[in-house]
Amino acid sequence: xxxxxxxFDADDRATASEELEVRSLLDAIARAxxxxxxxxxxxxxxxxxxxxxxxxxxxxxxxx
Numbered sequence: 001x002x003x004x005x006x007x008f009d010a011d012d013r014a015t016a017s018e019e020l021e022v023r024s025l026l027d028a029i030a031r032a033x034x035x036x037x038x039x040x041x042x043x044x045x046x047x048x049x050x051x052x053x054x055x056x057x058x059x060x061x062x063x064x
Contacts, residue, residue, distance in 0.1 A: 001023070002021055002049075003020055003022050003047055004017055004018070004047070005032060005035055007035075007044070007045055009042065009043055012043075012044070018035075032047050032057055040059065044058045045057055
């Protein structure tokens with residue numbers, strides 16, 4: 001299934017997005033966390049399927 005990953009800055013503005021083929025929502029959530037961890041300049045990520053927001057995660061400020 002095709003998922004869209006949208007990245008947000010500290011002001012909660014969308015700064016980038018990627019569409020990736022992922023097997024399931026659980027895989028998409030795991031991928032979102034990996035993407036967010038590998039791109040610390042983004043503060044949050046959303047996972048979308050079509051027009052539906054399915055998940056949102058933010059950087060762990062304590063770990064940053």
